[in-house]
Amino acid sequence: MSISSWAGFLCYPLVFASIAVASFIPAEAVFRLLGDAPSEDLRGLYAPFGDNGYKLGANVDTSASWASGPFFVHTDGLGLRCDRDRRFAVHPGDLLDVVFLGDSQGFGNGVSFESTIAGTVAACEYNRQLRVANISVGGHTITQQLELLQRLVTEDHLRARTYVLLTTPVMALGCDGYTHAAVGADGRLYDGPKTAEQMAVIYLKSHSVTYSRIRDAIRNIGIGLAPPRDTPFLFRLYDAGVDEQRVTNTLTHCVQQLTAFADTQRANLAMVYVPLTVEAGFSDISEAAASHGIRLDPDLPSRIAASVSRRLGVPFLDLRPVARDLRANGDPLHLKGDYHYDATLSSSCGKRVGAALSDLPRRSPSAAASRHEES
Amino acid sequence: MMRNTLQNAAFVKWACMVVAVIWAIIYHLSQHSAGLSGFVYVNF
Numbered sequence: 001m002s003i004s005s006w007a008g009f010l011c012y013p014l015v016f017a018s019i020a021v022a023s024f025i026p027a028e029a030v031f032r033l034l035g036d037a038p039s040e041d042l043r044g045l046y047a048p049f050g051d052n053g054y055k056l057g058a059n060v061d062t063s064a065s066w067a068s069g070p071f072f073v074h075t076d077g078l079g080l081r082c083d084r085d086r087r088f089a090v091h092p093g094d095l096l097d098v099v100f101l102g103d104s105q106g107f108g109n110g111v112s113f114e115s116t117i118a119g120t121v122a123a124c125e126y127n128r129q130l131r132v133a134n135i136s137v138g139g140h141t142i143t144q145q146l147e148l149l150q151r152l153v154t155e156d157h158l159r160a161r162t163y164v165l166l167t168t169p170v171m172a173l174g175c176d177g178y179t180h181a182a183v184g185a186d187g188r189l190y191d192g193p194k195t196a197e198q199m200a201v202i203y204l205k206s207h208s209v210t211y212s213r214i215r216d217a218i219r220n221i222g223i224g225l226a227p228p229r230d231t232p233f234l235f236r237l238y239d240a241g242v243d244e245q246r247v248t249n250t251l252t253h254c255v256q257q258l259t260a261f262a263d264t265q266r267a268n269l270a271m272v273y274v275p276l277t278v279e280a281g282f283s284d285i286s287e288a289a290a291s292h293g294i295r296l297d298p299d300l301p302s303r304i305a306a307s308v309s310r311r312l313g314v315p316f317l318d319l320r321p322v323a324r325d326l327r328a329n330g331d332p333l334h335l336k337g338d339y340h341y342d343a344t345l346s347s348s349c350g351k352r353v354g355a356a357l358s359d360l361p362r363r364s365p366s367a368a369a370s371r372h373e374e375s
Numbered sequence: 376m377m378r379n380t381l382q383n384a385a386f387v388k389w390a391c392m393v394v395a396v397i398w399a400i401i402y403h404l405s406q407h408s409a410g411l412s413g414f415v416y417v418n419f
Binding site for chain 1: 379386387390391393394395397398400401402403404405406
């Protein structure tokens with residue numbers, strides 16, 4: 001075959017590829033006509049806070065549509081996650097019964113407020129005159145949550161009877177760290193400066209609907225449903241070779257700081273162990289780690305958290321049985337392609353926590369009355 | 376040569392049909408979860 005024949009033959013795939021690329025424009029138009037809209041992807045949710053840190057912005061209404069489906073995020077005037085109608089909004093000077101502290105699992109990544117752990121408790125307790133707030137922020141360590149709590153108490157005069165620390169393995173093993181992240185001009189969170197190329201990709205993702213259609217089609221045929229089992233961050237959390245005594249001492253110190261602050265506020269502190277969903281079926285991860293020559297201990301983070309609670313005399317609740325029971329019933333536990341809890345597990349954990357909190361002292365009738373006046 | 380290929384109406388028509396079918400399949404498969412994977416970089 002001559003060179004010109006080859007060139008002529010190659011023109012066909014080239015023309016086909018050009019048509020395929022050009023088709024994105026009419027496809028985008030057609031999907032939009034069918035009702036699709038680009039995801040807000042939590043636009044405006046974050047505000048700078050602390051030492052190059054961040055918190056949730058005040059009075060935000062935003063949403064995101066991830067592979068698991070759409071979810072909405074609303075915050076009150078203090079930047080705490082609440083429901084759309086703001087029935088559970090917190091106001092400066094409020095006397096609360098329970099304040100939840102935590103990271104992204106406490107925040108409820110991927111699920112709407114009503115399905116979060118704190119939201120489930122709040123909804124259950126609403127008719128029982130217990131007031132609940134959730135100051136959890138994705139990526140926050142205990143150090144950062146304490147910083148935020150102190151700000152809410154000193155500047156916004158929030159008071160609470162009980163603080164509940166939603167302790168994930170990430171929090172347990174990295175409690176004294178500090179997550180620095182840049183809050184973009186769009187109110188989204190970035191882990192660092194982006195190149196022009198990365199920003200172009202981000203722009204494409206947040207301004208087109210074809211991207212999400214293609215991504216969801218791939219997920220729905222079963223590709224990428226389960227989060228990866230061999231990520232280094234999982235191995236670090238459950239590494240049997242970790243210096244357990246050192247980690248226990250560090251967590252003890254972090255929780256001690258919280259208890260000391262709680263004492264100044266005459267508040268109680270309770271710890272809830274919030275497992276990663278992988279703990280309900282650990283064999284896959286153990287095998288993946290073994291292939292890298294790493295031995296894992298699935299009980300390590302929960303054992304450390306329980307040990308610290310015993311050492312400090314802090315009430316402790318372990319949510320692993322909730323996850324195990326649901327897994328036994330066939331629930332996937334996590335979002336598509338994401339380790340975070342799905343709505344079923346999240347609300348089940350909320351109910352379990354709510355039941356454990358049910359023996360909390362009730363607010364006085366006068367306090368309850370003032371709440372009605374406020375509303 | 377490229378112009379010749381583009382002038383091959385049958386091929387262009389065939390390519391457009393195939394691309395349209397691919398988009399229809401994508402639309403069908405993506406029906407039960409529409410959305411964008413987030414870029415919340417700090418997940419925990």
